[in-house]
Amino acid sequence: MCSHLKLLMMLFGANCDHLIQVSAIYFLVKERVAVFQLVTKEQVAHLVWSIFIDARTCFSTTHDQMGNPPVSRLEWLVGAMRGGALPPTMGTPLLSMFGNARDGPRNPLLGAGTQNGSRSESGGPPCTNSQVNAKIAEATGEARRCSSLVNFRTVSVAAAPPKPQLGSLALSRGGCFDYLFFGKCSAARCTYKHDGHVNEARVDNVISKMRPALAQFVSANA
Numbered sequence: 001m002c003s004h005l006k007l008l009m010m011l012f013g014a015n016c017d018h019l020i021q022v023s024a025i026y027f028l029v030k031e032r033v034a035v036f037q038l039v040t041k042e043q044v045a046h047l048v049w050s051i052f053i054d055a056r057t058c059f060s061t062t063h064d065q066m067g068n069p070p071v072s073r074l075e076w077l078v079g080a081m082r083g084g085a086l087p088p089t090m091g092t093p094l095l096s097m098f099g100n101a102r103d104g105p106r107n108p109l110l111g112a113g114t115q116n117g118s119r120s121e122s123g124g125p126p127c128t129n130s131q132v133n134a135k136i137a138e139a140t141g142e143a144r145r146c147s148s149l150v151n152f153r154t155v156s157v158a159a160a161p162p163k164p165q166l167g168s169l170a171l172s173r174g175g176c177f178d179y180l181f182f183g184k185c186s187a188a189r190c191t192y193k194h195d196g197h198v199n200e201a202r203v204d205n206v207i208s209k210m211r212p213a214l215a216q217f218v219s220a221n222a
């Protein structure tokens, strides 16, 4: 919230109405720690969501005909908070903010382990591809059997120059190479696609580029 305030101050100056209301909320939370320290994560979500909606409305509204800037609609929330209360609901998309485990005590935004069986952001089990292309599975079989740590990086380390270049090994648009080629991706925050789709026309070419490196990986781990 503090960074949001700094950004608003920098972009719009101290007269921005949205900024004035958000600072009011910020100072209310700070001053009344005793009142607001017991708020639930849902209430925090409502608060953040209201500020977000207000910012969106405020900054997508043009100045009126008299040249007055748009006004914030957060006054009601500030009023409610002065009274020591946070509204219980206000159309906040809790489900998309917290995932589907709303009753759990842990906050999934903090990423401390998995809560609902999905892959953890902070290094859970590897993401495995159950439908690796048959030709690829055949080509990587030996390397996968000799080390569970097989992935592009470890193979590349074992390879003699010229090492395979990831840029020339695309199996699909935006697809994760480790997931598609080695059948699993252990990267904690992999941003590539894990949908298993490969462009069949590229498979032979990619395998032939990887073959020498795979052989060297196998002999290094034998």
Ligand SMILES: [Zn+2]
Binding pocket: 176, 177, 178, 179, 185, 186, 187, 190, 191, 192, 193, 194
């Ligand atoms: Zn990946």
